[in-house]
Amino acid sequence: MLLAVAEHGGIAAAARALTFTPPAVSQHIAALERQVGMLLVDRSGRTARLTAAGDRLAGHARRVLADLEAAEADLASLDGDLRGTLVVGAIATLGRTLLPATLTALRTTAPEVDLRLEECEPEDGIPALMRGELDVVLAGEYGLTPQRPQAHIDRIDLFVEPLVIAVARDHPLQGPEVELAHLRDERWIAPAAGSSCETMLRRSCALAGFEPHVVAHSGDFAVAAALAGAGHGITLLPAIATSPSLGDAAGVRLIGVHQPGMHRTLYAAIRQGARRHPLVGCVLDALTTSADTLPRTR
Numbered sequence: 303m304l305l306a307v308a309e310h311g312g313i314a315a316a317a318r319a320l321t322f323t324p325p326a327v328s329q330h331i332a333a334l335e336r337q338v339g340m341l342l343v344d345r346s347g348r349t350a351r352l353t354a355a356g357d358r359l360a361g362h363a364r365r366v367l368a369d370l371e372a373a374e375a376d377l378a379s380l381d382g383d384l385r386g387t388l389v390v391g392a393i394a395t396l397g398r399t400l401l402p403a404t405l406t407a408l409r410t411t412a413p414e415v416d417l418r419l420e421e422c423e424p425e426d427g428i429p430a431l432m433r434g435e436l437d438v439v440l441a442g443e444y445g446l447t448p449q450r451p452q453a454h455i456d457r458i459d460l461f462v463e464p465l466v467i468a469v470a471r472d473h474p475l476q477g478p479e480v481e482l483a484h485l486r487d488e489r490w491i492a493p494a495a496g497s498s499c500e501t502m503l504r505r506s507c508a509l510a511g512f513e514p515h516v517v518a519h520s521g522d523f524a525v526a527a528a529l530a531g532a533g534h535g536i537t538l539l540p541a542i543a544t545s546p547s548l549g550d551a552a553g554v555r556l557i558g559v560h561q562p563g564m565h566r567t568l569y570a571a572i573r574q575g576a577r578r579h580p581l582v583g584c585v586l587d588a589l590t591t592s593a594d595t596l597p598r599t600r
Contacts, residue, residue: 303330304342304352305367306432308360309453312349319452321429364574367454371575379580385414386581391427392419392440395523396568399542400440400460403592404585412584424498428452431571438585439571442540444502445563446509454574458586460593463541465564468530468554475536475557482561486512489535494521499566503538506561527552540566542596568593 306316307327317324335342342356352360378386392401401419408415422430424441431439432452440460443449451457467485469475475485486507492514493499500519507514517535520526526537531553544556570589576582 303327304334304356305360305363305453307331307343307350308352308357308363312351313343313345314349319429320432321426364454367573368575371573372578375576375579375582379578383414384412384580384584387416387418388437388581388585389418389420389435390438390440390585391422391430391436393423393427393442394421395442395540395543396440397421399596400568400589400592403595404588407588407592408585411588412581415581415584417585424449428455428571431455431573434573437572437576437582438589440568440589441571442566442568444498445565445567446505447498447501449498452571456572456574456577458570458572458590460568460570460589461596462565462567465538465540465559465566466544467536467557467559468527468539468544468548468552469536469557470531470533471553471555472533473536473555477557479558479560482506482510482559482564483512485536485559486510488515489517490514491518491520491526491529491535491537492516493519493526493538495519497521499538502563506563509563510561524552527554530554538564542568 303316303320306320307313310316310319313327313331314324317327320327331343338359340355341353342359343350344353390401397419405417408417420436424439427436427439427441430436432455467480490503492503503514518529520529523539523543527539527548529535530537539556548554548556570586572582572586577586
Protein backbone atom coordinates (compact mmCIF):
# COMPACT_ATOMS: atom_id res chain seq x y z
CA MET A 303 0.00 0.00 0.00
CA LEU A 304 2.79 2.41 0.91
CA LEU A 305 4.59 1.71 -2.35
CA ALA A 306 1.38 2.32 -4.32
CA VAL A 307 0.96 5.70 -2.61
CA ALA A 308 4.55 6.54 -3.55
CA GLU A 309 4.18 5.40 -7.16
CA HIS A 310 0.76 6.90 -7.87
CA GLY A 311 1.06 10.14 -5.94
CA GLY A 312 -1.56 9.90 -3.24
CA ILE A 313 -4.00 7.70 -1.37
CA ALA A 314 -6.89 8.13 -3.80
CA ALA A 315 -4.68 7.35 -6.81
CA ALA A 316 -3.21 4.32 -5.02
CA ALA A 317 -6.72 3.10 -4.22
CA ARG A 318 -7.73 3.35 -7.88
CA ALA A 319 -4.61 1.48 -8.99
CA LEU A 320 -5.16 -1.32 -6.48
CA THR A 321 -8.99 -1.32 -6.80
CA PHE A 322 -9.38 -0.67 -3.08
CA THR A 323 -11.33 2.15 -1.44
CA PRO A 324 -9.35 5.18 -0.19
CA PRO A 325 -10.40 4.48 3.44
CA ALA A 326 -9.03 0.93 3.13
CA VAL A 327 -5.68 2.24 1.90
CA SER A 328 -5.64 4.84 4.70
CA GLN A 329 -6.31 2.14 7.30
CA HIS A 330 -3.43 0.01 6.03
CA ILE A 331 -1.08 3.01 6.05
CA ALA A 332 -2.19 3.94 9.56
CA ALA A 333 -1.52 0.37 10.74
CA LEU A 334 1.95 0.51 9.19
CA GLU A 335 2.64 3.86 10.88
CA ARG A 336 1.68 2.38 14.24
CA GLN A 337 3.97 -0.56 13.60
CA VAL A 338 7.04 1.54 12.76
CA GLY A 339 6.20 4.38 15.16
CA MET A 340 6.65 7.08 12.52
CA LEU A 341 4.49 9.25 10.29
CA LEU A 342 4.86 7.86 6.77
CA VAL A 343 2.27 9.89 4.85
CA ASP A 344 1.68 13.62 5.17
CA ARG A 345 -2.08 14.16 4.90
CA SER A 346 -2.04 17.91 5.59
CA GLY A 347 -2.30 19.00 1.93
CA ARG A 348 -4.92 18.35 -0.72
CA THR A 349 -2.96 15.29 -1.85
CA ALA A 350 -1.29 12.91 0.59
CA ARG A 351 2.49 12.73 0.14
CA LEU A 352 5.12 10.49 1.65
CA THR A 353 7.23 11.90 4.44
CA ALA A 354 11.00 11.43 4.42
CA ALA A 355 10.52 8.27 6.49
CA GLY A 356 7.78 7.05 4.15
CA ASP A 357 9.94 7.64 1.10
CA ARG A 358 12.81 5.74 2.74
CA LEU A 359 10.55 2.81 3.63
CA ALA A 360 9.02 2.74 0.13
CA GLY A 361 12.50 2.22 -1.27
CA HIS A 362 12.90 -0.79 0.98
CA ALA A 363 9.45 -2.02 -0.10
CA ARG A 364 10.54 -2.17 -3.75
CA ARG A 365 13.51 -4.34 -2.85
CA VAL A 366 11.59 -6.49 -0.36
CA LEU A 367 8.77 -7.31 -2.77
CA ALA A 368 11.23 -8.25 -5.53
CA ASP A 369 13.25 -10.35 -3.08
CA LEU A 370 10.12 -12.20 -1.94
CA GLU A 371 9.34 -13.12 -5.55
CA ALA A 372 12.94 -14.20 -6.09
CA ALA A 373 12.86 -16.32 -2.92
CA GLU A 374 9.70 -18.10 -4.04
CA ALA A 375 11.25 -18.67 -7.48
CA ASP A 376 14.43 -20.05 -5.91
CA LEU A 377 12.54 -22.55 -3.77
CA ALA A 378 10.33 -23.59 -6.69
CA SER A 379 13.39 -24.46 -8.77
CA LEU A 380 14.94 -26.82 -6.17
CA ASP A 381 13.52 -30.11 -7.46
CA GLY A 382 13.74 -29.12 -11.13
CA ASP A 383 10.23 -30.39 -11.89
CA LEU A 384 7.77 -28.23 -13.80
CA ARG A 385 4.52 -28.75 -11.95
CA GLY A 386 2.00 -26.49 -10.29
CA THR A 387 -0.66 -23.92 -11.06
CA LEU A 388 -0.38 -20.42 -12.51
CA VAL A 389 -3.27 -17.98 -12.82
CA VAL A 390 -3.19 -15.96 -16.04
CA GLY A 391 -5.36 -12.93 -16.75
CA ALA A 392 -5.78 -11.99 -20.40
CA ILE A 393 -7.64 -9.57 -22.64
CA ALA A 394 -10.21 -11.25 -24.89
CA THR A 395 -8.29 -10.94 -28.17
CA LEU A 396 -5.25 -12.71 -26.71
CA GLY A 397 -7.50 -15.27 -25.07
CA ARG A 398 -8.86 -16.16 -28.52
CA THR A 399 -5.58 -16.09 -30.42
CA LEU A 400 -2.44 -16.48 -28.30
CA LEU A 401 -3.54 -18.62 -25.35
CA PRO A 402 -4.89 -21.65 -27.28
CA ALA A 403 -1.53 -22.14 -29.03
CA THR A 404 0.29 -21.59 -25.72
CA LEU A 405 -1.83 -24.21 -23.96
CA THR A 406 -1.18 -26.68 -26.77
CA ALA A 407 2.58 -26.12 -26.49
CA LEU A 408 2.54 -26.49 -22.70
CA ARG A 409 0.76 -29.84 -22.91
CA THR A 410 3.86 -31.11 -24.72
CA THR A 411 6.68 -29.28 -22.92
CA ALA A 412 5.22 -29.07 -19.41
CA PRO A 413 2.18 -31.35 -19.08
CA GLU A 414 2.03 -30.95 -15.29
CA VAL A 415 1.73 -27.16 -15.43
CA ASP A 416 -1.89 -26.17 -14.93
CA LEU A 417 -2.95 -22.75 -16.22
CA ARG A 418 -6.03 -21.14 -14.72
CA LEU A 419 -7.34 -18.45 -17.04
CA GLU A 420 -9.29 -15.28 -16.25
CA GLU A 421 -10.48 -12.80 -18.87
CA CYS A 422 -9.82 -9.24 -17.74
CA GLU A 423 -8.87 -5.80 -18.98
CA PRO A 424 -5.51 -4.27 -17.95
CA GLU A 425 -7.14 -1.83 -15.53
CA ASP A 426 -8.37 -4.86 -13.56
CA GLY A 427 -5.60 -7.34 -14.31
CA ILE A 428 -2.59 -5.25 -13.29
CA PRO A 429 -3.98 -4.42 -9.80
CA ALA A 430 -4.86 -8.12 -9.36
CA LEU A 431 -1.29 -8.99 -10.34
CA MET A 432 0.06 -6.52 -7.79
CA ARG A 433 -2.18 -8.05 -5.11
CA GLY A 434 -0.92 -11.56 -5.95
CA GLU A 435 -4.26 -12.79 -7.30
CA LEU A 436 -2.82 -13.31 -10.79
CA ASP A 437 0.65 -14.58 -11.75
CA VAL A 438 0.79 -13.34 -15.36
CA VAL A 439 -1.28 -10.68 -17.12
CA LEU A 440 -1.59 -10.51 -20.91
CA ALA A 441 -2.59 -7.03 -22.00
CA GLY A 442 -2.19 -4.38 -24.68
CA GLU A 443 -1.03 -0.78 -24.87
CA TYR A 444 -2.39 1.36 -27.69
CA GLY A 445 -0.32 3.94 -29.49
CA LEU A 446 -0.57 7.51 -28.18
CA THR A 447 -1.80 6.17 -24.79
CA PRO A 448 1.39 5.13 -22.98
CA GLN A 449 0.89 3.48 -19.62
CA ARG A 450 2.76 4.58 -16.55
CA PRO A 451 5.14 1.85 -15.32
CA GLN A 452 3.75 0.11 -12.27
CA ALA A 453 5.68 -0.45 -9.07
CA HIS A 454 7.40 -3.86 -8.88
CA ILE A 455 5.91 -4.99 -12.21
CA ASP A 456 8.03 -6.21 -15.13
CA ARG A 457 6.69 -5.99 -18.68
CA ILE A 458 7.72 -8.34 -21.51
CA ASP A 459 6.63 -7.07 -24.94
CA LEU A 460 5.39 -9.89 -27.19
CA PHE A 461 4.64 -8.13 -30.48
CA VAL A 462 3.27 -4.98 -32.09
CA GLU A 463 0.23 -5.16 -34.34
CA PRO A 464 -1.36 -2.58 -36.64
CA LEU A 465 -4.97 -1.47 -36.46
CA VAL A 466 -7.23 -1.66 -39.50
CA ILE A 467 -10.44 0.00 -40.61
CA ALA A 468 -13.52 -2.19 -41.15
CA VAL A 469 -16.05 -0.86 -43.67
CA ALA A 470 -19.19 -2.33 -45.21
CA ARG A 471 -18.53 -4.30 -48.40
CA ASP A 472 -20.36 -1.74 -50.53
CA HIS A 473 -18.60 1.24 -48.93
CA PRO A 474 -17.03 3.49 -51.60
CA LEU A 475 -13.70 3.60 -49.74
CA GLN A 476 -11.13 1.62 -51.73
CA GLY A 477 -7.46 0.72 -51.57
CA PRO A 478 -5.21 -1.34 -49.36
CA GLU A 479 -4.51 1.73 -47.18
CA VAL A 480 -6.14 5.04 -46.43
CA GLU A 481 -4.97 8.27 -44.82
CA LEU A 482 -6.83 8.87 -41.58
CA ALA A 483 -7.50 12.48 -42.59
CA HIS A 484 -9.62 11.18 -45.51
CA LEU A 485 -12.07 9.68 -42.99
CA ARG A 486 -13.09 12.97 -41.38
CA ASP A 487 -16.65 12.78 -42.75
CA GLU A 488 -17.28 9.17 -41.77
CA ARG A 489 -19.56 7.91 -39.00
CA TRP A 490 -17.53 6.00 -36.42
CA ILE A 491 -18.35 2.98 -34.28
CA ALA A 492 -15.87 3.78 -31.55
CA PRO A 493 -14.35 1.44 -28.95
CA ALA A 494 -15.79 1.40 -25.44
CA ALA A 495 -16.19 4.91 -24.04
CA GLY A 496 -13.25 5.87 -21.86
CA SER A 497 -11.11 2.93 -22.98
CA SER A 498 -7.49 3.41 -24.06
CA CYS A 499 -8.47 2.29 -27.56
CA GLU A 500 -11.05 5.07 -27.79
CA THR A 501 -8.50 7.55 -26.43
CA MET A 502 -6.05 6.49 -29.13
CA LEU A 503 -8.72 6.93 -31.83
CA ARG A 504 -9.61 10.42 -30.65
CA ARG A 505 -5.98 11.49 -30.31
CA SER A 506 -5.11 10.08 -33.73
CA CYS A 507 -8.04 11.88 -35.34
CA ALA A 508 -7.02 15.10 -33.59
CA LEU A 509 -3.52 14.77 -35.04
CA ALA A 510 -5.14 14.24 -38.44
CA GLY A 511 -7.09 17.48 -37.97
CA PHE A 512 -10.63 16.39 -37.09
CA GLU A 513 -12.91 15.08 -34.37
CA PRO A 514 -14.57 11.73 -35.17
CA HIS A 515 -18.34 11.68 -35.58
CA VAL A 516 -19.13 8.84 -33.15
CA VAL A 517 -22.51 7.16 -33.60
CA ALA A 518 -21.91 4.10 -31.39
CA HIS A 519 -19.56 2.66 -28.79
CA SER A 520 -18.72 -1.02 -28.39
CA GLY A 521 -16.04 -2.79 -26.39
CA ASP A 522 -16.66 -5.99 -28.39
CA PHE A 523 -14.75 -5.94 -31.67
CA ALA A 524 -17.10 -8.53 -33.21
CA VAL A 525 -20.12 -6.33 -32.43
CA ALA A 526 -18.36 -3.26 -33.87
CA ALA A 527 -17.53 -5.21 -37.05
CA ALA A 528 -21.13 -6.39 -37.38
CA LEU A 529 -22.41 -2.82 -37.07
CA ALA A 530 -19.90 -1.70 -39.68
CA GLY A 531 -21.02 -4.51 -41.98
CA ALA A 532 -24.60 -3.30 -41.61
CA GLY A 533 -23.53 0.13 -42.84
CA HIS A 534 -23.96 1.91 -39.50
CA GLY A 535 -20.47 3.37 -39.70
CA ILE A 536 -16.81 2.39 -39.89
CA THR A 537 -14.76 0.97 -37.04
CA LEU A 538 -11.22 0.32 -35.90
CA LEU A 539 -10.01 -3.22 -35.22
CA PRO A 540 -6.70 -4.66 -33.97
CA ALA A 541 -5.20 -6.95 -36.60
CA ILE A 542 -5.41 -10.11 -34.48
CA ALA A 543 -9.10 -9.41 -33.80
CA THR A 544 -9.68 -10.08 -37.50
CA SER A 545 -9.64 -13.43 -39.27
CA PRO A 546 -10.13 -14.69 -42.84
CA SER A 547 -13.75 -15.48 -41.96
CA LEU A 548 -14.51 -12.06 -40.46
CA GLY A 549 -15.37 -10.48 -43.79
CA ASP A 550 -17.94 -13.17 -44.57
CA ALA A 551 -19.38 -13.24 -41.05
CA ALA A 552 -19.66 -9.49 -40.57
CA GLY A 553 -19.93 -8.36 -44.18
CA VAL A 554 -16.93 -6.02 -44.01
CA ARG A 555 -13.76 -5.19 -45.90
CA LEU A 556 -10.56 -4.42 -44.02
CA ILE A 557 -8.40 -1.46 -45.01
CA GLY A 558 -5.07 -0.44 -43.56
CA VAL A 559 -4.80 3.05 -42.08
CA HIS A 560 -1.75 5.21 -42.56
CA GLN A 561 -1.31 7.21 -39.38
CA PRO A 562 1.50 7.21 -36.80
CA GLY A 563 0.45 5.74 -33.49
CA MET A 564 -2.31 3.51 -34.88
CA HIS A 565 -0.96 0.29 -33.40
CA ARG A 566 -1.12 -1.84 -30.29
CA THR A 567 1.71 -3.44 -28.32
CA LEU A 568 0.76 -6.76 -26.74
CA TYR A 569 2.71 -7.70 -23.63
CA ALA A 570 2.96 -9.97 -20.61
CA ALA A 571 3.25 -8.48 -17.13
CA ILE A 572 4.68 -10.23 -14.09
CA ARG A 573 5.81 -9.19 -10.63
CA GLN A 574 9.46 -8.21 -10.34
CA GLY A 575 11.59 -11.23 -9.45
CA ALA A 576 8.98 -13.70 -10.73
CA ARG A 577 10.77 -14.42 -14.01
CA ARG A 578 13.19 -16.68 -12.15
CA HIS A 579 10.25 -18.85 -11.09
CA PRO A 580 10.43 -21.98 -13.30
CA LEU A 581 6.69 -22.05 -13.97
CA VAL A 582 6.55 -18.36 -14.89
CA GLY A 583 9.63 -18.71 -17.10
CA CYS A 584 8.15 -21.75 -18.82
CA VAL A 585 4.86 -19.97 -19.54
CA LEU A 586 6.63 -16.85 -20.79
CA ASP A 587 8.73 -18.97 -23.16
CA ALA A 588 5.61 -20.66 -24.49
CA LEU A 589 3.85 -17.31 -24.92
CA THR A 590 6.81 -15.84 -26.81
CA THR A 591 7.03 -18.87 -29.11
CA SER A 592 3.29 -18.81 -29.78
CA ALA A 593 3.36 -15.06 -30.44
CA ASP A 594 5.97 -15.58 -33.17
CA THR A 595 3.58 -17.89 -35.03
CA LEU A 596 0.56 -15.57 -35.04
CA PRO A 597 -0.39 -14.30 -38.51
CA ARG A 598 -0.07 -10.54 -38.38
CA THR A 599 1.70 -7.57 -39.91
CA ARG A 600 4.44 -6.16 -37.68
